[in-house]
Amino acid sequence: MATNLRALYDDLQRSFNSNDLKKCGTLLSQLKIGLIEAGLLIPQGDPSLDDLVVARDILEIGAIWSIRTRDVPSFDRYFSQLQTFYTDYSSVLPPSKREYPIRGLNLLISTPLSKALPLSADAIVDNPYISHPVNLERWLMEGSYSKVWNAREEAPVEEYKFFVDSLMGTIRNEIASCEESAYESLPLKDAATLLFFNNQSELLKFAQQRGWQVDLSSKTIVFAKKGEENTEIPKEKLITASLAYARELEQIV
Structure with missing residues (x-):
């Protein structure tokens, strides 16, 4: 491997270890050009074992850097190259x-x-990096949102939390839509619990985004009125939603 490429790689390692994301991005751009010129981005010919290890390490750092900078398309490209x-x-x-x-x-x-699992079913159980996303998918299908929420603190590496946070954003919006349909108002405390917020300020910010009215004196959220196009909700749907909320509350408590 060329001396200048090795020097850039050493600099990348130092920047990555110190979490200097901006410098990592600059170095990764330079290193990918260097890997292409050296025939190592997609290995060609008969590269040395040491060069292959370095090339793989550069791409792995790039993949993790992509997640830390919230750039999923970039992660996809690095993963494909890996x-x-x-x-x-x-x-x-x-x-x-x-x-x-x-x-x-x-x-x-x-x-x-199931289309992308890299391990057998037995091996998945013993590998926290694979079992974590597998469990997330199962809990989402079951509607066990409290388990998804708790999974954030059980993430095997810090980067996994980005995806759990993204999932929780989607889950909160789904729960919020059910609340708007099923209730005219809710106590702030209950709304925070149902939406998995740790503090009132997070709930108030979310309420503002949804256009909810917040009465701090009575500690109540009043949901925005629906247009005439919305029909009356069947009683069975209300009962089902209430039972689902009750189960989630039991799991939280």
């Missing part, structure tokens, strides 16, 4: 401690997971 190293050179390269955390991150954005 497949050559994880598949074609798996019998040659030493194991990478970053491979399964990165594979797990890819699972978190894959639908359905």
Whole structure:
């Protein structure tokens, strides 16, 4: 490997370890050009084992950097480039401690997971990087939103929390839509519990985004009135929604 490429790689490692995301981005751009020129981005010819390890490490850092900067398309590109190293050179390269955390991150954005699972069913249980996204998908299908919420603190690496936060945003909006349809108002405390907010300020910000009226004196949220196009909600739907909320409350408590 060229001396200048090795120097950039060493600089990337230092920047990555210090979480200097801006400098990492600059160095990754330069290093990818260097990998292309050296025939290592998509390995060609007969590269040395050391060069392959360095190239894989650069791409792995790029994948994790992408998540830390909330750039999912960039992560997709890095993961695609890593497949050559994880598949074609798996019998040659030493194991990478970053491979399964990165594979797990890819699972978190894959639908359905069954098409992308890199391990057998038995091995998944023993691998927290893979079992975490698998469990998330199952809990989402079950509607066990409290388990999804708790999964944030059980994330095997910090980068997984980005996806859990994204999921919770979607879940909150779904729950909020049900609340708007089922209730005219709710106490602030109950609304915060149902929406998985840890404090009132987070709830108030969310309420403003949804156009809800907040009465701080009575500690109540009044939901925005619906247009005439909305029909009366069947009693069975109300009962089902109430039971679902009750189950979630029991799990939280």
